[in-house]
Amino acid sequence: MAFTHLHVHTEYSLLDGSNKIKEYVKRVKELGMDSAAITDHGVMYGVIEFYKEAVAAGINPIIGCEVYVAPRSRFDRELTGGEDRYYHLVLLAENNTGYANLVKIVSRGFTEGYYYRPRVDMEVLQEFHEGIIALSACLAGEVQRYIQKGLVDEAKKVARRYEDCFGKGNFFLELQDHGIPAQQMVNSTLLAMSKELDIPLVATNDVHYTYAEDAQPHDILLCLQTGKKLADEDRMRYEGGQYYVKSEEEMKGLFPYAWEAVENTQRIADRCHVEIEFGKYKVPHYDVPEGYDAWTYLNKLCQDGMKERYPEDDGALQKRLEYELNIIRDMGFVDYFLIVWDYINYCRENDISVGPGRGSAAGSIVSYCLRITNIDPIKYNLLFERFLNPERVSMPDIDVDFCFERRQEVIDHVNRKYGKDRVVQIVTFGTMAAKGVIRDVGRVMDMPYSFVDSIAKMIPNEQNQGVPIAKALEMNPEFRKLYNEDEQVHTLIDMSRRLEGLPRHTSMHAAGVVICPDAADNFVPLSRGSDGSVTTQFTMTTIEELGLLKMDFLGLRTLTVIQNAARMAEKSNGISIDMDAIDYNDPAVLASIGTGRTDGIFQLESGGMKSFMKELKPQSLEDIIAGISLYRPGPMDFIPKYIKGKNNPESVTYDCPQLEPILAPTYGCIVYQEQVMQIVQDLGGYTMGRSDLVRRAMSKKKQYVMEQERKNFTYGNPEEGVPGCVANGISAQVADRIYGNMMDFAKYAFNKSHAACYAVVAYQTAYLKYYYPVEFMAALLTSVIDNPNKVAEYIMSCRSMGIQILPPDINEGEAGFSVSGDRQIRYALTAIKSVGRPVIDIVVSEREARGPYTNLENFITRLADKEVNKRAIEHFIKAGAMDSLGGTRKQYMSVYVRILESIQHDKKNNMAGQISFFDIVDEEQKEDFEIKLPDVGEYSKEMKLAFEKEVLGIYVSGHPLEEYQEMWRKNITNTTADFVPDEETQETAVRDGATATIGGLISEKKIKYTKNERVMAFLQVEDLVGTVEVIVFPKQYEQHGSQIAEDSKVFIRGRVTVEEEKDGKLICEQITPFENVSRKLWIKFPTKEAYENRKEELFDAIRQSEGKDSVVIYVENPKAMNPLPRNWNVDAGEELVGRLSELYGAENVKVV
Secondary structure, three states, X not given: OOOOOOOEOOOOOOOOOOOOHHHHHHHHHHOOOOEEEEOOEOOOOOHHHHHHHHHXXXXXXXXXXEEEEOOOOOOOOOOOOHHHHOEEEEEXXXXXXXXXXXXXXXXXXXXXXXEOEEEEOHHHHHHOOOOEEEEOOOOOXXXXXXXXXXXXXXXXXXXXXXXXXXXXXXXEEEEOOOOOHHHHHHHHHHHHHHHHHOOOEEEOOOEOXXXXXXXXXXXXXXXXXXXXXXXXXXXXXXHHHOOOOOOHHHHHHHXXXXXXXXXXXXXXXXXXXXXXXXXXXXXXXXXXXXOOOHHHHHHHHHHHHHHHHOOOOOXXXXXXXXXXXXXXXXXXXHHHHHXXXXXXXXXXXXXXXXXXXXXXXXXXXXXXXXXXXXXXXXXXXXXXXXXXXXXXXXXXXXXXXXXOOOXXXXXXXXXXXXXXXXXXXXXXXXXXXXXXXXXXXXXXXXXXXXXXXXXXXXXXXXXXXXXXXXXXXXXXXXXXXXXXXXXXXXXXXXXXXXXXXOEEEEEEEEEEEEEOOOOHHHOOOEEEOOOOOEEEOOOHHHHHHOOEEEEEEEEEHHHHHXXXXXXXXXXXXXXXXXXXXXXXXXXXXXXXXXXXXXXXXXXXXXXXXXXXXXXXXXXXXXXXXXXXXXOOOOHHHHHXXXXXXXXXXXXXXXXXXXHHHHHHHHOXXXXXXXXXXXXXXXXXXXXXHHHHXXXXXXXXXXXXXXXXXXXXXXXXXXXXXXXXXXXXXXOHHHHHHXXXXXXXXHOOOEOHHHHHHHHHHHHHHHHHHHHOHHHHHHHHHHHOOOOHHHHXXXXXXXXXXXXXXEOOOOOOOOOOOEEOOOOEEXXXXXXXXXXXXXXXXXXXXXHHHHOOXXXXXXXXXXXXXXXXXXXXXXXXHHHOOOHHHOOOXXXXXXXXXXXXXXXXXXXXXXXXXXXXXXXXXXXXXXXXXXXXXXXXXXXXXXXXXXXXXXXXXXXXOOOOOHHHHHXXXXXXXXXXXXXXXXXXXXXXXXXXXXXXXXEEEEEEEEEEEOOXXXXXXXXXXXXXXXEEEEEEOHHHHHHHHHXXXXXXXXXXXXXEEOOOOOOOEEEEEEEXXXXXXXXXXXXXXXXXXXXXXXXXXXXXXXXXXXXXXXXXXXXXXXXXXXXXXXXXXXXXXXXXXXXXXXXXXXXXXXXO
């Protein structure tokens, strides 16, 4: 073989290459080549995946990159425009030195030279040229550009410059032929130049896809990149279909005049050998205090923690501590634990809230003694080997939750301690998943959206995400039939399958941080996130494979809620609350969880979880741990068995006595991975390390390993030191049945350590909500302040708890929601739109420094010199934040501009040295000169609510639908909140295609015309908790158009439509105005005598009202109900209800 592809773009030339690495390596192997290169545009995202795939296939991987070279300096901006902003240059790593230098070059492109593209310059290339072979690239290369411009002498100078940089024999002039006329002219010049300058030639094919037939899907990919459609004339395209992985014969056929150039590719390939090292750990060194080394300091910290955590220890736990410490030392992770201890200790010293733990680290007594975790592994029977297995050496994984608002402070501390150049965040890739790629391809092919959407929705979901297209064709017969019979669908799916799984964009991992022992670009190539922060070019799994230290710094909103709620409770009640010392088995708190009223309770607030908690009625923290583990697809099937066992412990049976101590806490059910490990250890005699390997094989469904271990578990394996169940007195039949049950459950079983950590956080929120409900709800509302739907939902919860929500107030309000008197929460000042945190801080600090504001003029005068402008004042008034100053909102709106202008006028005069009349009168006379509030009354209730909605995003002092609340609840199947994806699962409560009925106010209406000039509408319908989009197609619009007006109150029945990670919508099928739904007006009297005494007065009051709503008289003592005949029906609107409430008291008048 005398040809190797040296200019190759893979899927990681994002939206420009559709050449999937697995397929590329397979194709190269089929063509009989022994080497292959990767040279993506400006990045090295795919090099590790390519390296591993190539080595596994027996192909020599050539690691390279097609870099962008700035015309002069990489620091220049906009010296030239368009094509001349940068040139292309292919760089290949000849050896490990070249690979290290290539990483440096590519990183500098992002960290120093990014301008439209990651650019380097000759300075960088000269600094890091060693071990690198360079090719002059495609028509966008600098040499080729000058040739195309007719500047051949300049092209020669550039070629000489590159050769001087990389060294004789390390720079090649690159020939390409894709049928483009310019290439013929450039190639003939390059041939002559090669002879004249004695610079060798190399022939490449600019590969962007794998097979010749991939030209069309690749063209679609380019359209996705540029936002175009296939039918568009003026768009980017690769003409000719020649950008695939060609054979040696095809390449020699293209260059019969330059076989030397073709064969040079193999000569270059034979020179290139890079070896990448995996699995060797590169943990940074932790600087310990004088007199210690890392090992002795870790021991000292653990012994200090041991005395604090287990003062009564008889020596048994000390042995477990020493066992764990020895494994940590032997595996080389002493510095790792000190690094984690350090930043958690920093949090505790700086009052930054830290979670009790996360994942399997909670099984370690070392973690508990170091206060890395806050869950007692002994009490909850958590296993160290689930975390660190001496028989499976891998980097420990300690993920930590921090206060959401202060997470960045922890990362800043780590930056300061280890050096900013050593601490970087991690890249992630968004890929084209099945449903999304079908929609994208359909748009590019200009197919009707509704048609493409219906096809995408045929992809079934598994574990909250769509399955691959190939699997969907197997699972869904309707989808398969359509694919086989409809040519248009066949083409759509075929194109989509070729693009499915390609990475489409990069983003930054939400939590992952790498801490390197030296500058990060000595280990990994770097890029930049959208916010400018430096990230790795390798994903988290690759980082771990390379042995680098990866930490997850997670921001958990709930920790912020717990900390803020506890602080407010301490302030309100004059007490001290230690959340770590609360009673975790308080019957009152557990009973409150068992009611199912768990809004705001971490992990327990979804509709399904509320129902489960009502059924479960937890009586201990263990029950909540099990509840969190069971409420997932798969384990849910075991919930009835668990609840039956809990309610009737005598009914629980065990296959053998040895199972009882392991499964008794979960009433005979296998719920946790740790239980699988204990069964294998206690019954089969496995070591704990090997039992973890069995657990992993089961969870990853490794069939061969599972079947082999079945024999070992039952009969033993003396050669490998496994006694087996039969030797332990358990019959082979029973052992086989136990193993079968384990296999069924192990693929779903949950990590108990992780569930225990989350159960603690869930319990803490429930504890605060039960004992300090006002403080808890205030903290909870503050945490979701940027999500109006969630705020509205939690405000409804507050009202159901008897907590009143007060409007914002400049004299009482704080930046966040605050406690204001008994069972009252004051709305957050920062929730007022277009005001901003700096203005709120000024308002609050001025109030704290110089006392409350006395009136509108006093407020404006005191803040006129600061950042409080006209718009901010107007929004304060509309939000009701000025209501306590003695005037009405309408009065303030009438006069605030005059006050502001008067103060600004006086200020100008003062600056000019003029004295106003106001300056020379005494205090008593000053009142006569103040601008008086005009006698204009107050806005209507509707107007006040409209203003609140405008500036707060929700209604506070009331709601246009509150008088209809009972009727609304009775006539709907779902609220608008059910159409919003859950933060954790990204799933909506409503299912795609389901029928739902919502009710609310039409807050917005947009009319659209179809291609046939028929009318359809897009509505925003608002209920008591949020808004949802409703689509009214022409047929329904013709039927219900007269009922669709802004501010109309309607019930809408329709079909739910849901796309991934987007709010659901409702396709309208039927509209019913509120007034067409009959209601019941209930009027309550304490006794029959009281009713008889006021009967005539009542009938006089209701006689004046005509409508469809029936009237029911209810007498409390003796209990009696009297529905009035239909001729007494009324309009139970605000006017009548208000009149009756005045006569009999609001608590005795109710509309349902």
